Amino acid sequence: MGRSPCCEKAHMNKGAWTKEEDQLLVDYIRKHGEGCWRSLPRAAGLQRCGKSCRLRWMNYLRPDLKRGNFTEEEDELIIKLHSLLGNKWSLIAGRLPGRTDNEIKNYWNTHIKRKLLSRGIDPNTHRLINESTVSPSSLQNDIVNESLHLDFTGPDQERLVKAEPVVQKEGNNNNNNNNNNNNCTSSGTTSDKDFQNEDDWVLNLELSVGPAATTYRYESTRKTSLDSAESNRRWGSELYGGRSDAVCLCCRIGLFRNESCRNCRISDVRTIRESRIL
DNA sequence: AATGTATCCAACCGCATGTCA
DNA sequence: GTGACATGCGGTTGGATACAT
Incomplete structure (x- = not known):
């Protein structure tokens, strides 16, 4: 027995959101707050699945989202966090106020991967390409340490x-x-x-x-x-x-x-x- | 100007997890 | 303990746009 779908999809809109839909969603959330995504579409008068509403709000409509290009600081922070956390985009996004996991994920795949590759660094392992083994004295290791070193000292x-x-x-x-x-x-x-x-x-x-x-x-x-x-x-x-x-x-x-x-x-x-x- | 290709990113999908009855 | 449900996450897709030829 599979799970029932999150919503009845037969009469749901799909694809790009219209301004009218955005406005309905924003108005509703301003009035009632986030949460209960399953019942929100009907309450807000939207022909959308709850998941779609949540995604639209989280990734696009939230007023605290930062728009515009990523800064060099953000780039470096994403790289460092990715070296620590891997593809945990939501965790990475949690350390970049105003950025969403989806945005960071897209940015990683379209920009940072390329950037790292151009530096000769494998974006998955954060290690130098062409060096398959770790040598403690190598430059590769310096890079790994530079990325991963947290300097956790003390009893913990x-x-x-x-x-x-x-x-x-x-x-x-x-x-x-x-x-x-x-x-x-x-x-x-x-x-x-x-x-x-x-x-x-x-x-x-x-x-x-x-x-x-x-x-x-x-x-x-x-x-x-x-x-x-x-x-x-x-x-x-x-x-x-x-x-x-x-x-x-x-x-x-x-x-x-x-x-x-x-x-x-x-x-x-x-x-x-x-x-x-x- | 027309066409092909590359890039970007919003949105979708399936699955994992937490909660509750 | 179990199943149904709600939500969140990460991978992937596809349409729009930019750029190259």
Whole structure:
């Protein structure tokens, strides 16, 4: 027995969205907030599948999306994050405010792959092409280290090194206070509940790499967000054994210093996030 | 100007996962 | 424990546009 389709597709529009459809979706979400994508199309008067609505909103209509070309800084950050996370586009997008996983994925496939290849670097392995084995003294290794070196020091280092490279599939991310109206549930985001158990530390590391900048929680029927600075504090605080001066991943990787990192500069993203909902 | 080719990116699809009854 | 359902993710597709011939 297969799963039933997510929606009745017979009478659904497909393909490019019209301005009218966009407007209906934006109006509805402004009024009611995100969530419950299955019932949203009908409620909003759209002849679209819920998944399609979600995608359109997440990748195109969200007001906090950054438009325009990727900067050199973003390029380098994507490369470094990809060397750490692989094709975990949503996690990578979580560290690039205003960019979507789809956008980064497309950009990777159309630009960065080519860029790396032109540098003689295999975009999949982040190693020099023509060198199949790792030599600790080689340039190749320098590149790998340059990409992967995280400088994790202190008591947590050992646990971190032992962590499996599983990014998302484990853990107790049952954080959402579900708004059970319309039998809607939500899933997948990380909250402070995830940080309550010290034994979950490694899991929390995995979960926190991505969504720091856009970590939502449901409160009653309205969605709010953790501001990125707070998310970074929580993430870093757990990561570095409760130190309060923890920094975000960008800084940790060494791409930025605190003063030049966008994530660290944003002190209160909540204002931005909420204003787009209201 | 017409045609062919390359590139970009929005959207789709299938599957994995989490939640709930 | 199990199945149905909702959502999210990553790979892929195909139409639009840019560029080359």
